[in-house]
Amino acid sequence: MKRLLLRVILLLSWSYCCTCKAQSVGRQLGADSLFLRQLCDTVMSKQDKSDSQVLFKRLLDESRKRRNTYYEGTALFLLAKYYYSGEVDSMVYYIQQAIPLLYRQNRLEELFRMKAWYVYALTRGKNNKAALDSINSLKRLALELDYPDGIDMANQALADYYMSNNLKQEGLALYEDILTGMEKKNAPLVKRINIIRQLLNKAPGEEKKLEYLGLLKKYLDQCDRDGIVKLDDENPVSTLKYTMNRGFAMTYLHLGKNDLALKYLKRAEALLKEYNIANRQLEIKTIYAVYYKNIGELDKSIALYDELLQCHEHMNRTSAYINLLNSKGDLLVKARRFQEAAEVFRLYAMKNDSLSTANYYKELANMRTRHNVDQLELANRKLELEALRDRTQMFYLWTGVIALVFVCCLLFFLVYLHRRHSMQLKKAKEKAEESDRLKSAFLANMNHEIRTPLNAIVGFSQVLIDEEDQEARKQFADIIQSNNDLLQRLISDVLDISKIESNTISLHYAESDLSVLMSEIYNVILLRMPEGVELQRADSPPCMLYTDRNRLTQVLTNLLTNAIKHTKAGFIRFGYEVAESEVCFFVQDTGEGIPEEQQDQIFSRFVQLDDWSKGVGLGLAICKGLLEKMNGSIRVTSKVGEGSVFYVKLPRV
Secondary structure (H helix, E strand, O other): HHHHHHHHHHHHHHHHHHHHHHHHHHHHHHHHHHHHHHHHHHHHHOOOOOOOOHHHHHHHHHHHOOOOOOHHHHHHHHHHHHHHOOOOHHHHHHHHHHHHHHHHOOOOHHHHHHHHHHHHHHHHHOHHHHHHHHHHHHHHHHHHHHHHHHHHHHHHHHHHHHHHOOHHHHHHHHHHHHHHHHOOOOHHHHHHHHHHHHHHHHHHHHHHHHHHHHHHHHOOOOOOOHHOEEEEEEEEEHHHHHHHHHHHHHHHHHHHOHHHHHHHHHHHHHHHHHHHHOOOOOHHHHHHEEEEEEOOOOOHHHHHHHHHHHHHOOOOHHHHHHHHHHHHHHHHHHOOHHHHHHHHHHHHHHHHHHHHHHHHHHHHHEEEEHHHHHHHHHHHHHHHHHHHHHHHHHHHHHOOOOHHHHHHHHHHHHHHHHHHHHHHHHHHOOOOOOOHHHHHHHHHHHHHHHHHHHHHEEEEEEHHHOOOOHHHHHHHHHHHHHHHHHHHHHHHHHHHHHHHHOOOOOOOOOEEEHHHHHHHHHHHHHHHOOEEEEEEOOOOOEEEEEEHHHHHHHHHHHHHHHHOOOOOOEEEEEEEEEOEEEEEEEEEOOOOOHHHHOOOOOOOOOOOOOOOOOOOHHHHHHHEEEHOOOOOOOEEEEEEEOOOEEEEEEEEE
């Protein structure tokens, strides 16, 4: 009954507001349409696309403010197109809003293009079932509306689906069928050329690329015969000619036909100068670098790579800069300039590691941005609710004091529910943020810890191939082996924590002589001891313990290794004491100690005492997990500046 009464009240309020505003809206409609048309023309004619996103959103806001659905659909289409090659989530967000509008307005070209973009988004996200369903839906809609171009778009989406799922032959065959169909119905040149571009991007071999480039040349020759200089705003014929000649040059270089490659390269370079085509000079230099490499003029090629590296560094193109470093390193190895090659590979490893970290933090920032957007949407909804409340209160002033009191009580109840829900959301949010923080730290550390030895292995393996000095080869081999051991330990820790978390770890119990076990551990750890630190083994009585010998060794070795990391002087002492029902192992050090407020945290996953500690924060978590599986426990006592003592208890039975 309460819910029904509320709906009646809201309906009456809405009707009153609409009646009050209808006259003013009618008077403004003509002026609003003229303003939006002028704004749209300004957006579409703007040459500088750097602030396109801002202008598109301005058009969207103004069209919604003026309740003009036509320009609202236009703005949504432009925003989806803007985000197509970048932020897929944003593209899908605007597509979902645009499709109902475009369908009602019968704007088929834009409607089908956006539906095809949505399929591409699903394909890129590996949501194969949804992608196939959307493709079939697109075909059915094209048949229903009798729109042949829509079938072509659906087939293109299907071809892209094939390519994304490693069905390259099927994808290429379908693209060729689409092109053949366009030829038969004499489709616009720009559509046929776009298909050829797709084929060139996805061609499996150089011979196929030459075939597609030949088709592109045929179409461009037709443009010359017909006097066409511009297919549309995005496709000047001069730019397409440059793209074609550049494609021929690169393809012939890959085939080793350097003379032909040079001919087309010079044509592409001439087109740049003749038509003042911007932002393509670096492409030409890159192709020249490959050309000089092919003909054996390595010094010229290296000089061009140096120029390209300077340009890309100046323009802050980090990914391209890193790729060029790798290519230059390979070239230096080929030129037998091994010292320079080693330095380039070292710089490559450092930059590549930095780029991975930067990409991680960029993605983290994007996640935070999306979270902030969600918060803003919640705030807007709250404001809308508050506005609705105000209108409802005004309405109740006209209907009587009793109705007003009733509505106020109802609203207070809704606010109470909202606040209670908000508190629940806040607690869940805090818990999720803490989990994200720990996982973020883990991922950042794992990225660094794994890439550092891996990059060393890759870099020194390349140098090792061409190194003739036996002493140097042994040194490089030792470095590779050391980094390989480190990488294996890291992977082993990750696998152990995964098995513990998933409860799939297996234990193998047997009678173990603890005196023999402690002697073996002592001999192993003694080899790792730094200068100035003494390793001591406590006198302990003989004892046989029914346990998993390997896992117990892993726990004690982990504790001793941690003690070595944090002890610069003094001693490290370990041993065990035997009680009636349990055995208590201990590892004592005179290291830096652990602050009291951190002692409860160090056994959690991904936790490190500081951001500069080596490792990923799993060692103590693994120890705790293993001991819990063995019905044991672990604790620590510590004082800053004096050292720490770790205690491990295991039952005797």
